[in-house]
Amino acid sequence: MTGPIDAFATLVRRVRFYLTRERFERELAEEMEFHVEMKARDQERTGMSADDAEWAARRRFGNVTRVKDATGDVMTVGWVEAAIQDARYARRSLRQSPAFAAVAIASLALGIGATTAIFTLVNAMLLRPLPFPDAGRLVLAFQTTTPGVFFPVDSMPWTYDKYRRLRALVPTFADAGFSSWDEFNLRRTGLAAGGRAEPAARVRAELVTTSLFSTLGARAILGRTITAADSSPAATGAVAVLSESLWRRHFNADSGVIGTSAVLDKLPVTIIGVMPASFTGIREHAEMWVPIEAVSELDSPRRRQQLEGEMGAVVARLAPNATLATADGQLKAAARRLNAVFPPPAFGPRKATWSAGVVGFAEARRHPLIRPLLLVLSIAAAGVLLIVCANLAGLLLARARAREAEMGLRIALGAGRGRLVRQMLTESMVLAVLGAAPGLAIAYGGAVALARIRPMLPPDYILLRSVDLLQGASLTPDWRVLTFAVAVTLAVGFVFGIAPALAASRTNIAELIKVAATAGQRRERAAVARS
């Protein structure tokens, strides 16, 4: 008749027992003493002598030790007790061979560390979702030209003009944004009087439509992002949003930077926000974001014309129930219609046409070489781990031979084979866990080091796929990396421990007794010969 609440209450009582073990045993002893004393006194009253009374009372009570054990056993959970005992035994046995323990822990740390380091990179580049809300609905629209005569690439940049027409033609794009790319000379203005003139810095800015930030769903850490209201410039010029790295380098991470003004080439801007380090825009190493609509209004007519033809990428967010296939179909249809308005350049006698397609945004940013590279690294790390396991299994087997006498004694005293295997496995698990702690440190250091030596591809107009995935990515272990580390540790502990454990449990006592007996006989004979 126990419901879940009763089961929980029982569990709480058991836990409390483990925490107050000493007090429990003390009080139980006191209680039983009281019982026996009262009984003895009663017996005395019936005329027995003090000694006889006490003896009779104890007899009537029963074996005190057995009662103590039985009462304690009610509270304990069988396998927990055994596991705690095993762990204590493992710790003692490892302390007795510190050299072995050191070697084992060092090799485990290296193996687990290398594997986890690679996984950290895999996690950062392939598994972790983009830091945007509902990132699965973000797509990149690309256009291609058929036949691929002039540009041997798979994606071509859109022009700003085409982007504007595209939005009307593709209803599955709930929201979309255009992002172009340019370099400017940035100079701060409006600084406090007495401040020395700051030198101009060369920055890479993304010219984005005001809808880009809302499409991505990115949020600023300071101030705000660009919204639709910013499409026409204010009296102070256009707005601008800084990247976290630019904010640190040129603005001294000053939290009062919001509202200050600067000049991009001849363009006056007001800083309105700072983005987190994890936001790197659409292109690599983008440092600022400026609304393209405002820029086109502020600048010279020649620049305005240039901006129409400005080439960039189109990012969109799919409508809630739209699929990639639907969007793809609509985009292809749209491209066909655009062929009429913007005929592709003729390359010799063959006529080219535009086509288009859509691909997941996260997928689009991954260079095709990333997966094979990571696969090779993972295989190498797994190889290292296997070698570590084989090495340790060998060490443990050698150790087991040295401990044959101890195993034999335990079997003779009645330890079952399963218990021995469990005991040995606990030892290898303890070793694995001890190696995992420095292993995590090695993993983090290794991942950071590998990230630092990654090849820096130059920012490319056309090939979106060369985006640096590790820029702004945090390599600190998240839940995925930690789960992986724990799983690898447990698996490794099992793999290298199982063979020695099984071998140790098969110790033949008869053999041992024979060997011990002959050794004893030899000692006796030597003693007799000496005397």
Added chain:
Amino acid sequence: MTKNERSELLPGTLEMLILKTLSIGAMHGYGIAQHLQQLSQDVLQVEEGSLYPALQRMQLKGWVSSEWGLTPTKRRARYYKLTPLGKKQLAQEVAEFDRMLLAIQRILGTA
């Protein structure tokens, strides 16, 4: 009392008897043992130590609660008390026991 005048306790009934004893009032372990001995007129043989594991089991299940107190002679002792859950359990076990007894008697009656 000689040994063959005492009967072994039926398995599973010790807890029921302890619960019944405690339904009269709070008692310490020795008091429960005394009570069982006296009321059964020494027929039921209970190794007094076996009370303690049983009491611990009942505490674990929440049928009984315990508290340290003072005896009338100002000595420290642990007193056990029936909980509402324990009262329910007692009623259930008594009902079950009666049913079983009736069944056995029926079999013996027609044997």
